[in-house]
Amino acid sequence: xxxxxxxxxxxLLLAIAAWGSGCGKASKTPENGQESETAEEEHERVRLDSxxxxxxxxxxxxxxxxxxxxxxxxxTITYDANRLSHVGARVDGRIVQITxxxxxxxxxxxxxxxxxxxxxGQVRADEGEAxxxxxxxxxxxxxxxxxxxQGISSRKEMLDAEADxxxxxxxxxxxxQRLQVLGTEPGQGGRFALxxxxxxxxxxxxxxxxxxxxxxxxxxxxxxxxxxxIELDLYERDLARVRRGQAVRISTAAYPGRVFPGTIAYxxxxxxxxxxxxxxxxxxxxxSRILKPxxxxxxxxxxxxxxxxxxxxxxxxxxxxxxxxxxxxxGTTAGEFLVRTVELGAAADSGRVVVLSGLAAGERLxxxxxxxxxxxxxxxxxxxxxxxx
Numbered sequence: 360x361x362x363x364x365x366x367x368x369x370x371l372l373l374a375i376a377a378w379g380s381g382c383g384k385a386s387k388t389p390e391n392g393q394e395s396e397t398a399e400e401e402h403e404r405v406r407l408d409s410x411x412x413x414x415x416x417x418x419x420x421x422x423x424x425x426x427x428x429x430x431x432x433x434x435t436i437t438y439d440a441n442r443l444s445h446v447g448a449r450v451d452g453r454i455v456q457i458t459x460x461x462x463x464x465x466x467x468x469x470x471x472x473x474x475x476x477x478x479x480g481q482v483r484a485d486e487g488e489a490x491x492x493x494x495x496x497x498x499x500x501x502x503x504x505x506x507x508x509q510g511i512s513s514r515k516e517m518l519d520a521e522a523d524x525x526x527x528x529x530x531x532x533x534x535x536q537r538l539q540v541l542g543t544e545p546g547q548g549g550r551f552a553l554x555x556x557x558x559x560x561x562x563x564x565x566x567x568x569x570x571x572x573x574x575x576x577x578x579x580x581x582x583x584x585x586x587x588x589i590e591l592d593l594y595e596r597d598l599a600r601v602r603r604g605q606a607v608r609i610s611t612a613a614y615p616g617r618v619f620p621g622t623i624a625y626x627x628x629x630x631x632x633x634x635x636x637x638x639x640x641x642x643x644x645x646x647s648r649i650l651k652p653x654x655x656x657x658x659x660x661x662x663x664x665x666x667x668x669x670x671x672x673x674x675x676x677x678x679x680x681x682x683x684x685x686x687x688x689x690g691t692t693a694g695e696f697l698v699r700t701v702e703l704g705a706a707a708d709s710g711r712v713v714v715l716s717g718l719a720a721g722e723r724l725x726x727x728x729x730x731x732x733x734x735x736x737x738x739x740x741x742x743x744x745x746x747x748x
Contacts, residue, residue, distance in 0.1 A: 403698035404690060405735045412694060417728030419689055420676075424668035424720045428713055429608075429706045430600060430660040432639070434591035436611075437652050439642070442583035444556045447576050449542045452476035454566055454578070455550065461564045465555040471579050472553045472566050479541055480549030486534035487545070493531050496524040559583040562652075584648045589621060589656050592636040600662045601626060607641045608659040611650070619643055619650065623660070659706070670714040671707040676726045678733040686718065687725040687732045696725060696732055 407415065452474035459471050503520040506512030538544060543551035563580035572578055589609060593601055603626055609619040621643035630637055641658065643650070676686050684703055687696040701717030718724065725732060 403736065405687070405696045405732050405739065407694050407696070407732075407735065409694065411735075412728075415728040415731035417696075417731065418726050419723050420673075420726045422670050422672050422714065422718050422720055422722050422724060423711075425671050425707055425711075426668045427661050427663050427707070428669060428704070430597055430662045431706060432591045432593055432597075432658045432660060434589050434639075434641070434656050434658055436643075436650055436654040436656050437588050437590055438562075438582050438584075439586050439588050442557070442559065442586065444559075444581050445577040446471060446553060446556065446579040446581055447574070448474050448476075448553055448572050448578065449540065449574055450476050450478050451571065451573050452479070452549070452551075453571050454568055457566055457568055459561050459564075459579070461561055463561045465559060465561060465581060467555060467557045469555045470552040471555055471561070471581075473550055474553060474572065476541075476549045476551065478549075479538075479543050479551050482534060482537045482541065483543075483546055483548070486531065486538060487547075489527065489531035489534045490545075493524070493527040496520070496527040500524045553578065555581050557581070557583060582652075584652075585644070585646055587643050587645045587650055587652065588624075589641040589643055589658065591639040591641060591658055592631075592634065593626075593639045595630060595635045595637065598626075598637055601639060601660055605663075606661045607643075608661070609641070609643055610657045610659075611654050613651075613654060614649065619645075621658075668720070669704070669707065670718055670720050671711040672714055672718065672724060673726050674706075674710050674712050676724055676729050677701070677703065677712065678729050680733070685733075687729055688718075689723050689725075698736065699724070 407417075453476075454472055455475050456473035457471075458473070459465060459469070465471070500517070500520040500523070503512050503517040507514055507517040535545065541551075542553075559581045560583075561579055562582045562584075564578070565576070566572070566578040589607075601623065603623050605623045607621040607623060609621055610617065611619075621641040623639060624642045625640040627638040627640075672686065678685050678687070680698075683700050685698050685700050688699050689695070690697050699717055702715040704713035704715045707713050
């Protein structure tokens with residue numbers, strides 16, 4: 360064998376040995392896996408000068424803590440059933456006048472429509488006759504009482520006159536109660552007003568001029584929109600975390616970025632068997648009336664988990680690398696930022712997320728500008744790979 364061929368074989372064997380030794384150091388075992396991962400993170404760092412930091416708008420904050428987490432739930436905005444009324448006549452009648460239209464704001468007692476009913480006309484006639492008979496009976500009773508006091512009339516005649524008066528008054532009260540049941544007042548003829556039960560908005564109108572309405576018909580729907588309900592579907596697994604009185608933050612697609620505060624007023628007692636959900640009702644003020652019944656809503660229920668406080672960080676601080684979630688923490692020298700792997704939990708509040716491990720309360724981390732650091736890290740890794748080739 361020539362000297363040249365011998366030297367080539369020795370060089371090849373040494374290269375193979377060196378490669379095998381390097382592979383052995385990089386492999387992870389149950390004993391040294393954690394140390395290798397920590398060492399890998401220690402080498403993952405980004406260095407920026409002051410100009411690059413200013414351009415990237417990097418800001419550093421301390422990890423905060425909370426005792427309340429946020430439970431996301433979806434639902435639908437609907438009317439407050441205690442402030443919703445389907446208005447209809449209590450007696451058959453023909454609609455002779457309509458005084459409001461769809462969308463009109465009304466006050467309590469305002470006339471919505473005027474109807475004409477033969478039954479109302481008859482009851483009013485009965486009430487008028489009963490009122491006249493009461494007047495006659497009262498005059499007769501007063502006369503008999505004067506005569507009895509003068510010894511001209513007997514006590515029996517006075518008592519008979521009093522009984523006639525009481526019967527006439529009972530007939531009058533009966534007629535007036537019938538008018539009250541029919542939703543009308545004493546008057547002349549069969550026309551009567553259909554009125555709003557409370558202040559609100561006419562959200563539905565089914566009345567048509569000249570049509571005959573039955574006692575079961577609904578002519579208008581009046582709703583007070585200053586307060587609404589949101590019906591949420593709460594999954595069975597989250598039932599133990601939710602109770603009446605908890606604060607809820609509502610958001611809608613119609614008003615992105617705007618949060619509406621509400622409160623849980625009711626947690627259902629029945630589980631929907633198909634969806635495995637419980638109905639939760641949230642009451643939400645709506646003084647400007649910009650929320651509309653029928654809107655889809657996203658809700659964040661503030662849940663007090665109890666126990667030790669949670670570490671929370673802004674969602675913008677979290678970055679995704681292949682196979683893991685990381686944040687950037689300041690290094691020991693100016694302009695140096697290290698990669699830190701974290702495990703995240705549920706959403707907290709105001710765009711923050713719970714950190715289950717990897718970051719302690721009060722630790723410093725990059726908030727604004729974390730995406731720029733991730734991009735810089737990726738560029739540096741690509742550069743090192745290219746340099747290695």
